[in-house]
Amino acid sequence: MSDHAAIPGRAIRLAGGRVSARVPMRPVVVTGCLFVATLAAAVFAVGTGEFPVPPGEVVSVLVGGGDPGSQFIVNELRLPRVVCALLCGVALGISGTVFQTLTRNPLGSPDIVGFQQGAVTGALFVITIVEGTGTSASVGALVGGMATAAVVYVLSIKDRRLSGFRLVLVGIAISMLMLALNDYMLSRARVEDGQEATRWLLGSLNGRTWDDATTLLIAGALLFPVCALAGRALRVLELGEDGACGLGLRVERARLGLVAIAVALVAVTTVAIGPVAFVALTAPQIARRLTRSAQPPLLASAVTGALIVQVADIAGQRLVPSTPLPVGVMTGMVGGLYLIWLLATEWRSGRA
Numbered sequence: 001m002s003d004h005a006a007i008p009g010r011a012i013r014l015a016g017g018r019v020s021a022r023v024p025m026r027p028v029v030v031t032g033c034l035f036v037a038t039l040a041a042a043v044f045a046v047g048t049g050e051f052p053v054p055p056g057e058v059v060s061v062l063v064g065g066g067d068p069g070s071q072f073i074v075n076e077l078r079l080p081r082v083v084c085a086l087l088c089g090v091a092l093g094i095s096g097t098v099f100q101t102l103t104r105n106p107l108g109s110p111d112i113v114g115f116q117q118g119a120v121t122g123a124l125f126v127i128t129i130v131e132g133t134g135t136s137a138s139v140g141a142l143v144g145g146m147a148t149a150a151v152v153y154v155l156s157i158k159d160r161r162l163s164g165f166r167l168v169l170v171g172i173a174i175s176m177l178m179l180a181l182n183d184y185m186l187s188r189a190r191v192e193d194g195q196e197a198t199r200w201l202l203g204s205l206n207g208r209t210w211d212d213a214t215t216l217l218i219a220g221a222l223l224f225p226v227c228a229l230a231g232r233a234l235r236v237l238e239l240g241e242d243g244a245c246g247l248g249l250r251v252e253r254a255r256l257g258l259v260a261i262a263v264a265l266v267a268v269t270t271v272a273i274g275p276v277a278f279v280a281l282t283a284p285q286i287a288r289r290l291t292r293s294a295q296p297p298l299l300a301s302a303v304t305g306a307l308i309v310q311v312a313d314i315a316g317q318r319l320v321p322s323t324p325l326p327v328g329v330m331t332g333m334v335g336g337l338y339l340i341w342l343l344a345t346e347w348r349s350g351r352a
Helices: 025-047 055-062 068-103 115-130 135-155 164-188 191-201 210-229 231-237 241-246 251-273 279-291 298-319 327-349
Strands: 009-014 019-024
Touching: 019 025, 025 055, 025 068, 025 279, 025 298, 055 068, 068 164, 068 210, 068 231, 068 251, 068 279, 068 298, 115 135, 115 164, 115 191, 115 251, 135 164, 135 251, 164 191, 210 231, 210 251, 231 241, 231 251, 241 251, 279 298, 279 327, 298 327
Parallel strands: none
Antiparallel strands: 009 019
16 A cells, blocks of 8 residues: 555544544554654753653652752753754744645755755844844844745746746756855854854754743744644645646635745744754655655644654753753754665655
């Protein structure tokens, strides 16, 4: 059976049998298992460190109990980092699903096609040239990501249709251009700004506070519900442009809206912890293979992204305890190997 074959489901009937729907059980079970694994990883991350806290005590603190010492360690020192990791993973997982569905290409990821680099360029311009921080850097990242997305989108139009293959190629070229521009800005920046920007470019969760987590929570509260509402349009676009038009979807408007949402998610994540490579590339593919779903697995990708970022952060802290590795370095190492495997698979199948 192929990954996109029909998956047995369970029929659910409401309103005395007048309303019924078939729910595929495998995606539900897989997503539930991924969610439990993510919670377990989060509890482990909160409970380990120089002052270990038993898992039971961590759970007690999270529900409002525990002694004052454990409350301080969990709530003030470690929980903000974990919340940032989970929210960034969710945002990147959703963003990757949107781009891969729109391009109909497994390489259609924001960090591959240049959108993440555009956000980095916008933030770096504010940090190194304008010498701004905080909100202004966030605005710069959003503008940079949107501007890059607009350029790539326009250059990827062929015969009045978006070509996923062209988008990947144009995006890679734009990404290289943005990398060169970023290096130039770093070389012209003041030493202090350059050092701070370089640390940020590694993608790190070190030193995250509730201010960082609150920013992500607000952004998530605004963007995640919009993504859920846009899920129907994404599923229709999976059928192809002709099929989507036949179902009455305004394809170009839907694409532009989805791109804007996905770029906003990337920009928010980039400003919060820096660029984290390959999560948006790998999370949707892992989720699709596990769920064997023919539809874009938005929820499963979101949970998978959160699990990847959380596990990568745990590994980065434990592999070299004296010098913890940034989460962006860990995801880059694993994601690079995954990208090599993906390219080899695509080449053997004749699609590369």
